[in-house]
Amino acid sequence: xxxxxxxxxxxxxxxxxxxxxxxxxxxxxxxxxxxxxxxxxxxxxxxxxxxxxxxxxxxxxxxxxxxxxxxxxxxxxxxxxxxxxxxxxxxxxxxxxxxxxxxxxxxxxxxxxxxxxxxxxxxxxxxxxxxxxxxxxxxxxxxxxxxxxxxxxxxxxxxxxxxxxxxxxxxxxxxxxxxx
Amino acid sequence: xxxxxxxxxxxxxxxxxxxxxxxxxxxxxxxxxxxxxxxxxxxxxxxxxxxxxxxxxxxxxxxxxxxxxxxxxxxxxxxxxxxxxxxxxxxxxxxxxxxxxxxxxxxxxxxxxxxxxxxxxxxxxxxxxxxxxxxxxxxxxxxxxxxxxxxxxxxxxxxxxxxxxxxxxxxxxxxxxxxxxxxxxxxxxxxxxxxxxxxxxxxxxxxxxxxxxxxxxxxxxxxxxxxxxxxxxxxxxxxxxxxxxxxxxxxxxxxxxxxxxxxxxxxxxxxxxxxxxxxxxxxxxxxxxxxxxxxxxxxxxxxxxxxxxxxxxxxxxxxxxxxxxxxxxxxxxxxxxxxxxxxxxxxxxxxxxxxxxxxxxxxxxxxxxxxxxxxxxxxxxxxxxxxxx
Numbered sequence: 385x386x387x388x389x390x391x392x393x394x395x396x397x398x399x400x401x402x403x404x405x406x407x408x409x410x411x412x413x414x415x416x417x418x419x420x421x422x423x424x425x426x427x428x429x430x431x432x433x434x435x436x437x438x439x440x441x442x443x444x445x446x447x448x449x450x451x452x453x454x455x456x457x458x459x460x461x462x463x464x465x466x467x468x469x470x471x472x473x474x475x476x477x478x479x480x481x482x483x484x485x486x487x488x489x490x491x492x493x494x495x496x497x498x499x500x501x502x503x504x505x506x507x508x509x510x511x512x513x514x515x516x517x518x519x520x521x522x523x524x525x526x527x528x529x530x531x532x533x534x535x536x537x538x539x540x541x542x543x544x545x546x547x548x549x550x551x552x553x554x555x556x557x558x559x560x561x562x563x564x
Numbered sequence: 565x566x567x568x569x570x571x572x573x574x575x576x577x578x579x580x581x582x583x584x585x586x587x588x589x590x591x592x593x594x595x596x597x598x599x600x601x602x603x604x605x606x607x608x609x610x611x612x613x614x615x616x617x618x619x620x621x622x623x624x625x626x627x628x629x630x631x632x633x634x635x636x637x638x639x640x641x642x643x644x645x646x647x648x649x650x651x652x653x654x655x656x657x658x659x660x661x662x663x664x665x666x667x668x669x670x671x672x673x674x675x676x677x678x679x680x681x682x683x684x685x686x687x688x689x690x691x692x693x694x695x696x697x698x699x700x701x702x703x704x705x706x707x708x709x710x711x712x713x714x715x716x717x718x719x720x721x722x723x724x725x726x727x728x729x730x731x732x733x734x735x736x737x738x739x740x741x742x743x744x745x746x747x748x749x750x751x752x753x754x755x756x757x758x759x760x761x762x763x764x765x766x767x768x769x770x771x772x773x774x775x776x777x778x779x780x781x782x783x784x785x786x787x788x789x790x791x792x793x794x795x796x797x798x799x800x801x802x803x804x805x806x807x808x809x810x811x812x813x814x815x816x817x818x819x820x821x822x823x824x825x826x827x828x829x830x831x832x833x834x835x836x837x838x839x840x841x842x843x844x845x846x847x848x849x850x851x852x853x854x855x856x857x858x859x860x861x862x863x864x865x866x867x868x869x870x871x872x873x874x875x876x877x878x879x880x881x882x883x884x885x886x887x888x889x890x891x892x893x894x895x896x897x898x899x900x901x902x903x904x905x906x907x908x909x910x911x912x913x914x915x916x917x918x919x920x921x922x923x924x925x926x927x928x929x930x931x932x933x934x935x936x937x938x939x940x941x942x943x944x945x946x947x948x949x950x951x952x953x
Contacts, residue, residue: 386808387818393825401829412822418815421822433815440811508847510839533839535846 385424385439385447392457396421396428399455399463400473402514403527407476427456427564428463430472449564467526467551468563470516474524479515480506481530481547488519491526492554500542509534515547526552578627580620588628591648595625663750666742774799 388396400408411419411430418433424447431439431451439450452472455465465473483491487501503520511533517525528547537546555563587596597617606613634643664672671677684693687708694704712724748754767775777799781787 385811387811387813389808390821390825393822394829397822397826397829401826406830408826409823412819412826418819420815420818422811433812437812508844510843533843535843535850538850 385422385429385436385444385450388421388423388428392423392428392461393421395457395461395463396454399465402529403465403473403478403516404476405478407478410476411472421454422450423457424450428454430454430469453564465527465551466563467553467555470524470527470551470553473527474516474518477516477527478506479509479513479530480518481509481515481528482518482520482522483525485520488525491517491549492552494549494552494554494558496531496545496549497528497547498542499537499540499544499546502537502546505534505537505546507534511536514550517547517552524553526550526554576619576623578623580623580627582624586621586624587650588625589648589650590628590632590645592650592652593625593645594650595621595628597621665746666749 397408404411419430420433420436422429422431422436424444427449429449429451435450439447452468453466454469454472455463457463481497482503482505483497484501484503487497487503490501491497497517506515509515509530511530513530514527515530516527519525526549528550531545531548532540540546582597582599584599586598588594589596601617602613629643632643632645634641636642681696683696685696686692687694687704689708690704692704694708695701709725709728712728714720714722714724780790783790
């Protein structure tokens with residue numbers, strides 16, 4: 385386990401900014417004690433400093449998880465968010481989409497969201513911006529990338545994809561053994 | 565008491581009885597006693613027992629020495645000890661087997677064995693026995709090669725003698741290189757430059773890459789001013805080792821660092837995002853269009869919107885339980901909601917908020933789908949009030 389290098393931090397933040405924008409500040413600077421980002425086995429964990437210090441006693445190879453896993457660095461050093469990060473993305477999300485109950489299952493099985501399944505969308509979502517997907521009763525279901533901007537959404541056919549699937553809470557079951 | 569007194573005063577007997585024969589090696593002055601130890605007396609008085617045992621065995625050894633032939637030189641008794649028979653273990657560890665050279669290991673793998681060759685070979689040309697190699701071989705060669713043929717495929721002006729000696733020098737230096745490489749391999753020495761010098765016929769891509777880098781560094785300035793190839797990649801594993809920060813850093817320092825990185829990341833974003841600006845413009849235009857449409861429906865709607873707006877301010881979130889049930893095929897609920905929301909947020913136009921609110925009102929007041937549908941209708945410029953009432 386180690387702190388992220390500057391380059392890693394940059395790559396990580398660039399990804400996070402797509403979803404929560406300036407709100408990363410809230411994650412970095414918390415009123416309830418210091419929290420930090422730590423890297424272990426290419427995974428980034430968001431963890432309170434107290435727990436991190438205690439976990440420092442565990443050998444790297446034995447340490448499976450601590451705090452919340454935000455995602456991992458791929459072999460080509462890109463950052464990929466995991467669904468476990470949803471708890472931190474959802475409250476600060478800038479782009480939001482709400483799914484109709486009929487489309488929820490499709491999304492939770494790992495499919496993209498089509499216009500027909502879109503219940504509503506927050507305003508001024510840009511193309512390729514990160515969006516959090518909610519059910520109609522405001523339960524965060526996952527996140528993805530907007531395939532169309534808000535205004536484009538309006539004019540598109542029901543069959544067009546409006547959001548590319550990235551991660552959903554169905555992964556807790558589907559990829560149970562790879563999530564940490 | 566009496567016994568012990570007597571024992572101490574009288575010298576002990578020189579004859580010692582041992583049930584089993586003891587091994588004596590006079591060359592090493594070594595005696596090994598394989599007789600059983602009297603465990604009882606050892607336990608009772610270990611010091612005493614060991615002392616007597618040692619004395620008795622020493623007596624036995626000395627008795628054996630006295631059996632050897634001795635002579636007297638200047639009042640000193642001298643004897644010659646026989647050769648040692650007991651094999652002592654080696655002081656140093658046994659030497660390790662020599663590392664095989666590359667050829668030796670290859671030959672072993674292939675089962676190639678050395679054949680004995682005669683030192684002299686019969687040379688048909690000079691009709692003489694000449695050495696195969698070594699001493700006087702050069703003389704024999706010189707005698708044989710006083711003239712050399714010029715092959716048809718080479719430059720006729722080329723000196724064939726020089727060419728021959730060059731080839732020989734090449735072979736010698738290659739052999740020397742191989743010898744040194746074997747030596748380095750046996751001693752496990754890292755050769756400086758690694759595989760910079762490739763003597764292979766077909767070096768791999770990686771080996772060539774390394775060779776280029778070694779050659780580039782072989783200048784007085786360590787390759788600082790060497791031109792780079794287009795798209796040349798840096799050699800892996802030759803740079804500095806990565807150094808990471810310790811696990812626990814000062815939290816405020818870390819926080820500031822993260823904030824710095826964040827500021828840099830945020831500053832990279834263009835100040836004017838054309839796409840989003842255009843989107844906003846399109847949004848506004850749409851809004852105006854919709855407001856124009858709803859305006860034509862009369863003032864009633866506006867007032868309705870106003871009322872439901874006050875309702876919204878009591879903190880109720882917009883949720884659409886009934887909404888999705890209203891399955892309008894196109895320009896569906898998403899749109900209606902969207903329009904409503906954006907209107908509300910921006911506060912633009914008289915009718916913008918009204919449409920949003922009407923959507924609300926429908927969802928809130930309507931017990932089921934009917935209410936929601938009414939709300940939707942409001943969103944499209946219909947009667948939001950109708951849904952509620």
